[in-house]
Amino acid sequence: MVNEIKTVSIIGAGFLGKLIGEKITLKNYTIRFFDVNPEGLNKFVRRLERKKKRLGISGEVTFHESLSEAVKDADLIIEAVPEKLDLKKEIFSQIDKEAPPHAIIATNSSSIPVSKIESAVERKDKVLNLHFYHPMNTPMVDIQKGTKTSDTIFEKGKKFLEDIETTPLVVNKECFGFVFNRIWHVVKKDCLKIWEGGYADIETVDIAWKIFTGMGLGPFQLMDAIGLDVVYDVEMSYYKESGNPDDEPPQTLKEMVERGELGLKTRKGFYKY
Ligand SMILES: NC(=O)c1ccc[n+]([C@@H]2O[C@H](COP(=O)([O-])OP(=O)(O)OC[C@H]3O[C@@H](n4cnc5c(N)ncnc54)[C@H](O)[C@@H]3O)[C@@H](O)[C@H]2O)c1
Incomplete structure (x- = not known):
């Protein structure tokens, strides 16, 4: 049986790494960070x-100058470096050499299965894949195994997520x-498709969604908040994965991105702000 999770190391303290750290801060874990760019950390x-x-929560929070220092007493390591397969492999390999043998290594990747x-x-x-959602107050995290991940480790991962008050979304079979x-x-x-085909106005779609789900924002308002450049890139990654022409994002969306109409952050997207 592997040890209890007491120390969590986060490798890559960028946008998501920091948010994950903030979330774990609310519990009695020791948290260790490492990032190649220490600015502001x-x-x-x-x-x-x-x-x-x-x-009044126990557990130290530290930033380390080297990866080996940051993981040497870790029970769980969450990797949150940029979305590049070779880089993630290199980081996993380094962690594997430096972390205690019982430690779990997880990736926060949005699209690369472990x-x-x-x-x-x-x-x-x-x-494990432990995929945290942004915004961080969304209390759910996807959890997915590799081909040889043991049930004990999977259960341990789930227990950790429950402890940090997030619902584990269990992926039974590897899924993009x-x-x-x-x-x-x-x-x-x-x-x-409704928007591009002119079937209904964005306002109508948003209202329909809000009435049906009781949510405060409709899909077009949400896309504007996320950023239309991000939305376009994500939709392109689904298209590349499936190769299905039905998944290709509309040309009109691409043109909006090229014009710099990125949503809330540029004050113009589907709506004007
Ligand atoms: N941004 C999101 O909304 C979001 C949501 C869920 C998951 N993710 C995933 O989280 C991961 C990180 O994304 P992000 O948006 O935080 O990116 P980011 O660029 O903000 O952060 C990446 C961090 O990794 C650091 N880094 C780069 N190379 C490193 C190395 N060799 N060793 C240590 N640190 C290194 C960078 O300095 C940077 O601080 C990606 O895999 C992404 O798919 C992102």
Whole structure:
């Protein structure tokens, strides 16, 4: 039986790595960060430390100059470096050499199954996809096995997620887009078709969605909030994966991105802000 998870290391403290760290701060874990670009990280780590102190939560928060220092006593390592397969393999291999033998290595990748990374490590029974959702207050995380991940490690991963008050979305069979992103892809895809085909106004689609689901934002408002460049890239990745012409995002969306109409962040997207 592997040890309890007490120390969590985050490798890659960019946008998502920081958000994951913030989330874990609310529990009594020791948190260790490593990033090749240390800019601003000491300040960030001190803020998390103060937050823990203020809330009376134990467990230190540290930033390390080297990956080996950051993982040497870890029970769980979450990799959140950029979405490049070779880089993730290199990081997994380094972690495998430096972390204690019982430690679990997880990737936060949005699109790479851990089965494509696992060849880089010896401990193939201790790897996971743990895919956190942005915004971080979305209390759910996809969890997926590699080809040799043990049931014990999978259960341990689920227990960790429950402990940080997120619902594990269990992926039974390897699946591009995991669970919720796949549902959201289908919604986006058809909303974009309704818009492009002129079948209904975006306002009508948003109202219909809000009435039916009780959500505060409709799909077009959500896409504007996410950023239309991000939406376009994600939809293109589904298209590349499936090769199905039905998945190709509309040319009109591409043209909006090229014109710099990216949604909320440029004050113009489907709506004007
Ligand atoms: N951005 C999102 O909304 C989102 C949502 C879910 C999952 N993800 C996934 O999270 C991962 C990270 O995405 P992000 O948006 O945080 O990217 P990001 O570019 O903001 O952060 C990546 C961080 O990794 C660091 N890094 C690069 N090479 C490194 C190395 N060799 N060792 C250590 N650190 C290194 C960079 O300095 C950077 O701080 C990706 O796999 C992405 O698919 C992103």
